[in-house]
Amino acid sequence: MxxxxxxxxxxxxxxxxxxxxxxxxxxxxxxxxxxxxxxxxxxxxxxxxxxxxxxxxxxxxxxxxxxxxxxxxxxxxxxxxxxxxxxxxxxxxxxxxxxxxxxxxxxxxxxxxxxxxxxxxxxxxxxxxxxxxxxxxxxxxxxxxxxxxxxxxxxxxxxxxxxxxxxxxxxxxxxxxxxxxxxxxxxxxxxxxxxxxxxxxxxxxxxxxxxxHRYLLENPGVQVTSVSVETPGGQPNTLSTFWMSSDVDLSRGLDFSDRGPVYARFTHLNNRPFRYVINVNNTGSARRTTVRIFIAPKYDERNLVWSLADQRKMFIEMDRFVQPLNAGQNTITRMSTQSSVTIPFEQTFRDLSVQGNDPRRTSLAEFNFCGCGWPQHMLVPKGTEAGAPYQLFVMLSNYDLDSVDQPDGSQLSCVEASSFCGLKDKKYPDRRSMGFPFDRPSSTATNIEDFILPNMALQDITIRLSNVVEPNPRNPPSAV
Missing domain, CATH: 1.10.1280.10 (Di-copper center containing domain from catechol oxidase)
Known part of the structure; x- marks a missing residue:
């Protein structure tokens, strides 16, 4: 009591x-x-x-x-x-x-x-x-x-x-x-x-x-049977990147004289939205799990297969989220735009002038926090026109070892990129070391294939660049 x-x-x-x-x-x-x-x-x-x-x-x-x-x-x-x-x-x-x-x-x-x-x-x-x-x-x-x-x-x-x-x-x-x-x-x-x-x-x-340290990686009773990525209208296990031209109003939040909007048009990398499909067999009772998704180049600069000692430093986090699992077969789907790493384009390029810079304003901290997050348009590496070979790594870790007791706190009105920025006025939402399971060298595995346990899966994917520039549909009508 x-x-x-x-x-x-x-x-x-x-x-x-x-x-x-x-x-x-x-x-x-x-x-x-x-x-x-x-x-x-x-x-x-x-x-x-x-x-x-x-x-x-x-x-x-x-x-x-x-x-x-x-x-x-x-x-x-x-x-x-x-x-x-x-x-x-x-x-x-x-x-x-x-x-x-x-x-x-x-x-x-x-x-x-x-x-x-x-x-x-x-x-x-x-x-x-x-x-x-x-x-x-x-x-x-x-x-x-x-x-x-x-x-x-x-x-x-x-x-x-x-x-x-x-x-x-x-x-x-x-x-x-x-x-x-x-x-x-x-x-x-x-x-x-x-x-x-x-x-x-x-x-x-x-x-x-x-x-x-092997058993920190396991999740008894959970077996990942397959993983894949799907891009609408694209080939299986292929991520598509391209160039986009976007207009941003630089006068908002910058110290310019009052002479109207100052639009800058810049060309940046972007990617087609895609989704992960993860098939899982849970032989135990219903539970929760943390899904951890990473990608890394399949080969090094000499076009040789990586040793895990080197490749683990190349794995970039794509997403991390908590997922309920029913007993038996489960299919998990997750859109790339839901990533815990990123914030959407319109949140990255916000109107800064409406906020000001008075630290006494109660909403300033929230406003600043909402700007923290990797840009969604930079989630996927550029790849190549021929198609760059990458490896998709998915792990379903033991939620009992991941969970954190969070204090009560206000919910932000924006998307929070918790992987890189944490949560406002709360604990970091993962008890494991940041970057887990690639946060430490392996004493048993020489390459990523040796590292895989039943609660993990590895899938070869391709990142293909379409070397064209597309206008951002959010751009205001041009006077030209």
Whole structure:
């Protein structure tokens, strides 16, 4: 119950969550959930690392008295206390995890949530194994071989009682140095040689469910069976561009003397309106999805097929919108003029004189915002007269991972180009990184074909230029 629903706002009604609300002690490891999930224990661990960070802009923040020894002792005590609780619950002591390539038999389902994302931490299924980490967006590219090499070097230092510094000199190994080496903090004598076994061990375990970020791309139960573009009177999967001559009144909003309209006629690129047709099979229940549409040239400047590392930087967003899906087969159609990237021609070239420039006017912010958006006439690249080969990419992403809780706000009277300009007085309408799914390198795909998952589709298209100039039907009658 929220405070607003209470008769007395000072009243506090606790929500009682039973200890075994989401699990049962018939699962042996759940007997320890009261300890592993204890809020106070987790707060202590979090605050310890706040007080003793492994890195900081100032070395003095990290280099506290006997920090490395305290790191070792505090974590040793965590394990000792954990083992005491295991014995109290008729369980064996925790096993040493020394073979980093063997599966971990036990599953683990955290009960704590992330306050910032309002989501539970991902579980670890039974018999999962560490895998090489390649998550560029998180700055992680580490292999199990790296971890094993670092461990051998640490073991050698322990056996000899000597550590090798970065400059090649050696020093005696003590418990304080060993703790800083194992974590590792910036106090480690040689992070290149001894690595960061503790910190990276956290990463290997935490990202075990998705070591390469693959599952952020999936949308289980949603399969895109085909995509196409249709231009009225045109060939299938062909976008048509041409030149247009338009008249714009430059006197409106410019500091000219009052001598009547000043029309400028300029020639600009334009495109024939077209529509996307997307066929989707939804094997689950009715849901919503975010449709993401991009295009990119099929070949590079040498007429060679792109590597994904390069082509991902060439994909231009054409549209993004939320779409309901019924169970079973769905056909989604969307006009190019509905693009979330663009605003219409008449909104780009508005009469600026009627607005003025007084910032105290309440409508000024709305007026300015309505002018933000990529011009509709520039949505499609020019192409060539022979026909430029492009690739159309369509993705239907998981709306549960996309959605944003929006505050109440006024609705603008104009078209909003939310992809490039956001929404006025609201949050950006997509929780994902901007440019998703091409916002980061792929660690598994070498080209776009390798990147495609069931909730995505790729279609070859052609952009053909008609090298003629057509008058804009909105032009005022000419006096000539």
């Amino acid at each position: 929220s405070v607003s629903q209470m008769k007395n706002p000072t009243e506090r009604i606790p929500i009682i969550i039973p200890r075994d609300y989401t699990a049962t002690d018939l699962e042996e490891e759940h007997r320890l959930a009261y300890w592993r999930e204890d809020i106070g224990v987790n707060l202590h661990h979090w605050h310890w690392h706040l007080v003793y960070p492994f890195t900081a802009s100032q070395r003095s923040i990290v280099a506290k008295d006997r920090r490395g020894e305290l790191f070792f002792y505090m974590h040793q005590q965590l394990i000792a206390r954990y083992n005491c609780e295991r014995l109290n619950n008729s369980l064996k002591r925790v096993k040493k995890f020394s073979n980093w390539r063997e599966p971990i038999p036990e599953a683990y389902f955290p009960k704590l949530d992330s306050l910032t994302s309002s989501r539970g931490w991902p579980p670890r299924q039974a018999n999962m194994s560490w895998q090489d980490l390649n998550r560029p967006v998180d700055g992680l590219n580490i292999t199990i071989n790296d971890m094993e090499r670092w461990r051998r070097n640490v073991e050698e230092a322990i056996a000899t009682g000597r550590v090798t510094r970065e400059d090649g000199t050696t020093a005696d190994l003590d418990i304080d140095t060993l703790g800083n080496m194992l974590e590792a903090s910036i106090l480690s004598p040689n992070r290149e040689l001894y690595g960061s076994i503790h910190n990276n061990g956290h990463s290997f375990s935490a990202y075990m469910h998705d070591p390469t």
